[in-house]
Structures are given as C-alpha cells and as structure tokens.
Amino acid sequence: MNTMENRSFDLVVIGTGSGASTAAGKCAAAGWKVAQIDDMPFGGTCALRGCDPKKVLVGAADLIDWNRRMNSHGIRSDAAIDWKDLMKYKRSFTDPVPSSREKGMMKAGITPFHGQAQFANDATLRVGDYQLTGKHILIASGAKPAPLPVDGSEYLAASTDFLELDELPGKLVFVGGGYISFEFAFVSALAGSEVHIVHRGERPLEGFDADMVDILLEKATDLGITVHLEAEVQSVVKEGPGYVVTVSQNGTSERIRGDLVIHGAGRVPNIDNLNLQKGNVTRGKSGVAVNEYLQSVSNPRVYAAGDAAATEGKPLTPVAGYESHMVASNLLDGNHRKAEYPAQPTVVFTIPPLASVGLTQQQAEDQGLDFEVHTNKMYSWYSYRRINESHAAYKTIIEKRTGRIIGAHLLGTKAGEIINLFAMAINQGLTSADLKKMIYAYPTHGSDIPYMV
Numbered sequence: 277m278n279t280m281e282n283r284s285f286d287l288v289v290i291g292t293g294s295g296a297s298t299a300a301g302k303c304a305a306a307g308w309k310v311a312q313i314d315d316m317p318f319g320g321t322c323a324l325r326g327c328d329p330k331k332v333l334v335g336a337a338d339l340i341d342w343n344r345r346m347n348s349h350g351i352r353s354d355a356a357i358d359w360k361d362l363m364k365y366k367r368s369f370t371d372p373v374p375s376s377r378e379k380g381m382m383k384a385g386i387t388p389f390h391g392q393a394q395f396a397n398d399a400t401l402r403v404g405d406y407q408l409t410g411k412h413i414l415i416a417s418g419a420k421p422a423p424l425p426v427d428g429s430e431y432l433a434a435s436t437d438f439l440e441l442d443e444l445p446g447k448l449v450f451v452g453g454g455y456i457s458f459e460f461a462f463v464s465a466l467a468g469s470e471v472h473i474v475h476r477g478e479r480p481l482e483g484f485d486a487d488m489v490d491i492l493l494e495k496a497t498d499l500g501i502t503v504h505l506e507a508e509v510q511s512v513v514k515e516g517p518g519y520v521v522t523v524s525q526n527g528t529s530e531r532i533r534g535d536l537v538i539h540g541a542g543r544v545p546n547i548d549n550l551n552l553q554k555g556n557v558t559r560g561k562s563g564v565a566v567n568e569y570l571q572s573v574s575n576p577r578v579y580a581a582g583d584a585a586a587t588e589g590k591p592l593t594p595v596a597g598y599e600s601h602m603v604a605s606n607l608l609d610g611n612h613r614k615a616e617y618p619a620q621p622t623v624v625f626t627i628p629p630l631a632s633v634g635l636t637q638q639q640a641e642d643q644g645l646d647f648e649v650h651t652n653k654m655y656s657w658y659s660y661r662r663i664n665e666s667h668a669a670y671k672t673i674i675e676k677r678t679g680r681i682i683g684a685h686l687l688g689t690k691a692g693e694i695i696n697l698f699a700m701a702i703n704q705g706l707t708s709a710d711l712k713k714m715i716y717a718y719p720t721h722g723s724d725i726p727y728m729v
C-alpha cells in the first residue's frame with residue numbers, strides 16, 4: 277500500500293539558510309504556494325552553525341586580547357574566558373532561531389517540511405512520507421566538510437562540533453589552514469588551549485594577500501599557535517582519551533597529540549544526498565551546474581543558490597542571499613537577472629581580523645594590469661598605538677591609468693568594517709583622489725583610509 281502523500285507547490289525550496297529564504301519569502305509574498313524543506317533545525321549554517329555563533333566567541337576572544345595588550349597601559353585585571361558561560365551566551369543567539377524561523381515561514385504562508393529531500397523525478401522531491409511536486413524547485417542545500425582521504429578521518433570533529441563544545445579541550449589540532457581553522461584557533465588559544473594548525477600547502481589562507489597573511493602568522497605565533505606548513509596529515513589514531521595526528525613534513529614524520537582534532541580543510545557543496553540524477557540535474561565542479569540565470573543547465577524547472585550552486589559567487593552568507601534574490605527575480609518575472617557579482621568582501625575573523633576585497637596583487641599581475649601597490653604596516657599609527665595593537669597592515673591596489681581602487685587587503689582590529697568602505701569604493705568605481713577628498717570622522721579607523729591610497 278502506498279502511504280505517500282502527494283502535495284503540489286509553485287516552488288519547493290531545499291534548505292532554510294540564506295540561499296533559500298529570500299527566494300522562498302519573495303515568492304510567497306507574490307502569492308505563490310511555497311514549501312521549504314530542511315533536514316536540520318531551521319535557520320541554515322550561518323545563523324546556527326557558522327558566522328553568527330562564531331562571532332560571539334570571536335568577540336569574547338577579542339576582549340581577552342585587548343585586555344592583555346592594555347595590561348601595562350592602564351588596565352589591571354586579567355580577564356579570562358569562562359567557556360561554559362560563553363557557550364550559554366552563544367546559545368541565547370542560536371537556540372531561538374529554528375522555532376522563530378518556522379513561525380516566520382508559517383506567517384508568510386510557506387509550508388515547512390522537516391526531513392531529507394531527494395529527487396524522485398525531475399519535478400518531484402521525496403521527503404519522508406511526502407512527495408512534493410514543484411512547478412519550480414530551488415536547491416539551496418549549502419555545503420559540508422570536504423571528504424578527507426586520511427586514515428582515521430572518522431575521528432575528525434567538524435566545525436559544528438567545535439561550536440557545540442561544552443568544555444574547551446586543553447590541546448586542539450586543526451587540520452587545514454583555511455579561515456575556519458584560523459578563526460577557531462585564535463579563539464581557542466585566547467581561551468587558554470594549546471593549538472596546532474596543520475596545513476598541506478606552502479601558504480595558509482590561500483586567496484588572501486600573502487604579505488598580510490605573513491603578519492597574521494606572526495600574531496598566531498605570539499599567541500602560542502603552532503602552524504605546521506607543507507605538512508600532510510597521514511593518519512589520526514585514537515590513543516587513550518585523545519588522538520595522535522601523524523604528520524609528514526619535509527620527509528620526516530611528526531606525531532602531534534590532541535584532545536580533539538578538528539576538520540578545517542575546506543567545504544564542498546552538500547548535494548550528494550539529493551539524488552540529482554533522478555531529477556535530471558547536472559553537477560558542475562563546485563555544485564549544481566547552472567546557467568547565467570542560476571537555472572540548472574539540464575532541468576529548467578530547477579534553480580540553485582548559495583554554497584550548493586556552481587557560480588562565481590564565494591561561499592559566503594551575503595553571496596547566498598544575493599543569489600537567492602536573483603533567483604526570486606528570475607522566477608517571478610522570467611529569466612532576466614544575470615549572475616553578475618559586485619566585488620565580494622571577505623573576512624577571516626582572527627584577532628586581529630584579516631579582510632580582503634577585489635583583486636590581490638597576484639591577480640592584478642596575472643591579468644596584466646598596470647597598477648600601483650600602496651602597502652605599509654600600521655601598528656605605529658595612532659589608531660593602533662591607542663589600543664596597543666602590534667599587528668596591523670594594509671595593501672591597496674590602484675589602477676594607474678584611472679586611479680581607481682581595484683583591490684584592498686587589510687589586517688587590523690577594524691579591518692572587517694573598513695573593508696566594506698573599500699568594497700563600496702571598488703563597486704562605485706571610486707579613485708584614490710575620491711577617497712582622499714572625503715571628510716572622515718576622527719579619530720576613527722576609517723580616517724586612516726586617505727593614507728592607504
């Protein structure tokens with residue numbers, strides 16, 4: 277006997293994160309019958325297992341660092357992180373999200389489904405006991421940790437596990453030198469743990485400016501973080517209450533002990549469990565293969581957005597939201613909005629943060645552009661001396677012929693904010709002369725901008 281219940285919708289959305297929600301909401305507001313599915317608590321990665329909870333921890337670690345820096349400069353007490361208490365505070369942000377999202381969906385007239393969605397055919401998704409047929413389907417299923425071909429990879433904890441730790445272990449090993457490892461490593465070190473980062477390549481934080489990364493590495497060393505470069509993890513073995521990570525580096529082998537070993541070696545689109553073949557949905561190199569309208573190249577009723585879509589967009593929350601917006605426009609008014617991206621700022625929330633937008637020096641060189649580089653350390657500038665910040669630097673890339681800003685790379689306490697101004701400058705085609713003739717509030721980190729260009 278078939279106990280499946282069949283339901284029909286104008287739009288069925290897989291996911292409840294940033295890539296899903298804007299499109300679902302806009303289509304529902306336009307009177308479409310919309311369903312939204314998630315096999316995890318509603319809200320997506322950013323709000324529950326990514327950006328938002330992470331930044332609560334980073335904020336606390338930042339306070340510890342600032343406190344230490346000011347210790348002999350008028351601040352006496354030695355602050356410390358109470359991990360349990362901090363996690364309780366973190367949960368005050370994450371715990372309410374799933375139910376408030378679901379209530380919001382119901383209010384918007386969206387029908388929520390809990391469970392794993394899989395294509396049954398090109399128009400239908402199976403979710404538990406339901407078969408949901410959609411005139412249109414949006415895949416916004418996000419990303420997951422990349423599979424690591426390492427013996428003992430089953431012992432690796434994921435970023436989600438780290439963000440749920442009730443107690444912070446004394447010794448942590450991060451596998452991979454990407455932004456998630458670095459952010460968590462800085463938090464852990466400032467919370468008192470011994471921290472190792474093991475990175476296979478010559479340079480961690482690939483994609484960020486190499487000179488800025490070098491200065492950040494000095495700060496990591498100052499905090500007692502050991503970064504092993506050109507070091508390949510061979511195996512992870514359980515030993516007693518902890519683990520031993522065997523690493524090969526320059527032909528020698530080293531054993532690093534840790535109470536917890538965390539996967540920070542990149543994320544890949546979370547599309548393996550969708551049964552894409554049955555849905556006639558082709559995969560690209562980095563997710564669902566889409567055309568310029570974010571529509572599947574093989575199944576026109578399917579669109580994709582966010583980390584699951586193979587686009588030029590970076591796997592970041594605001595980009596997922598931007599793509600979801602594009603999908604909504606194309607669904608509601610027919611394909612007309614092409615996936616064209618403004619400069620996408622990105623930040624590693626270490627302490628201090630490292631931020632980047634536009635071209636790196638290397639990319640400008642590779643493109644054969646005629647440009648000048650302005651770069652300097654800033655720790656002796658008033659903005660940084662005032663807070664006794666010893667690691668601050670910038671690099672800006674300026675096109676010679678036009679004077680336009682084409683890239684900015686910042687390391688320093690407010691880099692995550694200032695980078696938005698550079699993103700605006702790049703997207704509006706502003707020149708160094710434009711930025712110099714502005715009046716900035718003083719004393720602020722923004723008022724340093726004229727000296728960076």
Ligand SMILES: Cc1cc2nc3c(=O)[nH]c(=O)nc-3n(C[C@H](O)[C@H](O)[C@H](O)COP(=O)(O)OP(=O)(O)OC[C@H]3O[C@@H](n4cnc5c(N)ncnc54)[C@H](O)[C@@H]3O)c2cc1C
Pocket residue numbers: 290291292293294295296313314315316317319320321322325326327330391392393394416417418419435436456546549550581582583584591592593594596625
């Ligand atoms: C630790 C961490 C820190 C991060 N920090 C930042 C940051 O500081 N800034 C930033 O911009 N970005 C950050 N990101 C990246 C950001 O979280 C993602 O780019 C963003 O959440 C992507 O949104 P999305 O909607 O594409 O996917 P998600 O938000 O991941 O949503 C996808 C949803 O689909 C669900 N799903 C998947 N498969 C199925 C299925 N078959 N059936 C039903 N449901 C399914 C998943 O459970 C998930 O809830 C971080 C990510 C991590 C992991």
